[in-house]
Amino acid sequence: MNVFKQLYTSIYSPKTISTFRFQGIGKTILYVFILSLLSTIPTGYHFSTGLSEGIKGFDQTLQNELPDFIIEDGLLSADTEKPIEIKVDDFIIILDESGAFGVEEIEAKQNAIGILSDRFVFSANGQAQSYEYSLLNMSITKQDLTEITSQFNQLLPIVLTILFVVMYLFGAFVKFIEVTFLALLGLAIKNSLQRKLNFKQVWVMAAYSTTLATVFFFIMDSLQVIVPSGFIINWFVHLIVIYLVLKEVPPIKKKIKEA
Incomplete structure (x- = not known):
């Protein structure tokens, strides 16, 4: 599945996101950069136009x-x-x-x-x-x-290009921090749900779990609509999605002891 189809399905399907845990970290890093670009475009456009x-x-x-x-x-x-x-x-x-x-x-x-x-x-x-x-x-x-x-x-034109690149790089840095922190929270959630996952797998799923909120704020920023308590809403959605994703992962099978 290419990254753009992954982006589309990650908006609505926690079950599909759970299957991405086996993919390579390189593809996931590329996906995070794409999400970063998506979140930077509205701000960069409005700022450049205003300037x-x-x-x-x-x-x-x-x-x-x-x-x-x-x-x-x-x-x-x-x-x-x-x-x-x-x-x-x-x-x-x-x-x-x-x-x-x-x-x-x-x-x-x-x-x-x-x-x-x-x-x-x-x-x-x-x-x-x-x-x-x-x-x-x-x-x-x-x-x-x-x-x-x-x-x-x-x-x-040169100044605006440089400013956009700087905004994008900063946005990518923030997005990677966001995904990593969500993955750390995901570790606690997967332990409570008794799912056998390593940090790399949780990090991959956390990256895709940020898609829904990222797309939502992309639309709101494009329309220049201010979302009250945006930070809280953003993290609330992240946590709900990562929880639903981790629930889709099969639980640890308990070994039955022979009598």
């Missing part, structure tokens, strides 16, 4: 709508008396030297770029990254930032 649209909108707004400003000695000085907030499509751009806005306020905007009093903040899908001006050790004007943004737009 791309934000940078393009920021470039246009920077040139045409924001007043002159300068970043010097780690602080912003702008030709305005109050914070400026401009909405470009689904993105918000904020210029604020007063300190009224912070990282949390920019993050709450979901998709936003903030040129704040002491730092630059970028938020995509509610995930913010901030960079303090003091790290620059140089002065930057509006014109300088315009040139930097234009150059960054040209490198954007």
Whole structure:
């Protein structure tokens, strides 16, 4: 059975998952990498789209709508008396030297770029990254930032590719940790059910047992639907599936002593 058919059957069939315990570890590792890719695609897509649209909108707004400003000695000085907030499509751009806005306020905007009093903040899908001006050790004007943004737009495809690869590798690392921890819990469950299995077999079944929750959150993330208590639901489903899978494994046969 190829890995894609395994993925499909692992969504609904604990009995089929139990038969995978005899397969090689290499194929299972490949399967975990595929699950990792599946869970990374929605986040990577929405983040890349948000970043791309934000940078393009920021470039246009920077040139045409924001007043002159300068970043010097780690602080912003702008030709305005109050914070400026401009909405470009689904993105918000904020210029604020007063300190009224912070990282949390920019993050709450979901998709936003903030040129704040002491730092630059970028938020995509509610995930913010901030960079303090003091790290620059140089002065930057509006014109300088315009040139930097234009150059960054040209490198954007390369930057997005690198970011996606990094996200995927991190996601794969987390998925392997998740599968290993589930396998450890599976050892305790198989002992209570009196199933004769080694750790390798339990690890293989644990990998396939994560399929249902992974596919569910793939769909939810693709639709940008926030699942309340997602972490708890994820592990609850994992435990239910691994339990059902281990129950499908034939129990240890007890030897009958001769009289």
